[in-house]
Amino acid sequence: MQTNEQLLSVIENYLAQTDLPAEPELLYAPIGYSLAGGGKRLRPMLLLLACGIFSENIQHALPAAAAVEVFHNFTLLHDDIMDNAAVRRGKPSVYAKWGQNVAILSGDAMLIQAYRLLELIPRQWLPQVLSTFNTMALEVCEGQQYDMDFEQKAKVSVVEYMHMIELKTSALLAGAVVIGATLGGATESDCRKLRRFATELGLAFQLQDDLLDSYGDERLGKAIGGDILEGKKTYLMITAMSHADEPTREILRTAYRNPKLDNEQKIAAVKAVYDRLDVPRLTEQQIELRFDRALSILDTLTAPTERTVRMREFAQSLMGRKN
């Protein structure tokens, strides 16, 4: 099996050679633009690695790998309309570049294009893969709806938040590995285990994303505090709210829109509360718990341990852990 770098370039090549019609230009150009926008290709990588646990041959899984990536980019395209987001991966979003109607319709065509790729799946696996794909796709929509619901809700519990990110983030990773495993000929039991693996990995990944947004990552040099300035209900905010007394809650609820504070002060005020309530350590603990669970599930597969090494290493690199 190829190295991860080789796998990534196989995916990039496959995505680049996917034929899109030239006309109507405003329907298809945004799809090509979205797919050329880069990203980590995390979901097709997971799909191919899952397939590779059970099968030497993973070529026949490439269309499905491309389908989950196209689907993922479709969700970003429509999310950017709903979030009014002008920038995606350092470039103008489709919404900002072409306007709302083009973004809606080319997003629709992109979702259909994902299903078009499923036509290339060997027919004995098509019913199973179509079903997994549909479940995954609906769960992602459900997660996005809960996320939007939370913006209007005064109080969101940790349980509700975990349920939301399980749908919005984990479902796509879970769908990808189950489709990959199915195409590798895995048993139903191994598919179920890999679903749990990817679900836990997705939760760990999302919580780490929440943590890094406020506490940063020297490797990324990313701007810090975006979630705080937007007043977003992240794992950190929800955990802090659940541990705080009423006056502290009021700080958390209002700091981001307090006209007396500049951005740095807003971020500092919220992070002071987080630190006092030990929120970073509580979040780290939850990340470790989820990530350890994910890795330990890999050991329970019927496949020999050496076949899961690649997946383990990929999961570790995804979480920024040394192998």
Place this chain on the structure above:
Amino acid sequence: MQTNEQLLSVIENYLAQTDLPAEPELLYAPIGYSLAGGGKRLRPMLLLLACGIFSENIQHALPAAAAVEVFHNFTLLHDDIMDNAAVRRGKPSVYAKWGQNVAILSGDAMLIQAYRLLELIPRQWLPQVLSTFNTMALEVCEGQQYDMDFEQKAKVSVVEYMHMIELKTSALLAGAVVIGATLGGATESDCRKLRRFATELGLAFQLQDDLLDSYGDERLGKAIGGDILEGKKTYLMITAMSHADEPTREILRTAYRNPKLDNEQKIAAVKAVYDRLDVPRLTEQQIELRFDRALSILDTLTAPTERTVRMREFAQSLMGRKN
């Protein structure tokens, strides 16, 4: 085989019993609302009638019939956002009732729900049906994009217009009959013929729709002149533009936004030009040509004539013709 009324109630029952989750409510309630909104169920009727030409049993075609109806309603849901349309079938559109973000996301879920229904297709036909469905779905998006492109275009030719409605209107009818015929066990040659039948029928239907919008239909008692007041490029407008001299073209281009005219005068001014240029008769001729072609294709199927009677009668009733 059941009467058309019975078929219609079979479709309504099937759609009504399709389980949608209760939560998240803002994702799924708009889907149920859209599907309960009525409509002629034209596309699932065509699918089942096409299946019935080749097979006594049409039960197994019901999920696909529901899928094309769900898809059709998904396109209306998203079109209403793009067109800023507040009313759909006499009720508030999803867009007007729940807002843009809910309409985008529940529309996405509805499109996925259509593919969910395809899971219920007997597996030997799934690859073929999925492929036909995807082609149909992309063509409808292409038609919608061309339609939006035309709003920005100074000049649209009759050929361009016919190509647009072939995608926007006919493709869905064509997809429906081909899927129905496939599930009835039709040969590829018969599927191709039925595709041409539905394409011509769709063109006739759309041109008649254009004609009735300006010249009305005593049976419907519908308000007349909506297309004229919106300055829409319909078959009538495009035909008139292609036959008119430059001063007359200027009337056609500007009447709908002429501040000196009230609505009745605007409609009267444009229709006076249509009448002078014989546009209603030219349109009628084109409708007859397309409709006759459609019916004559039915005679060339390998199925005996008595098996196509139902489809013929349905096409006639669709066009408001006596059987």
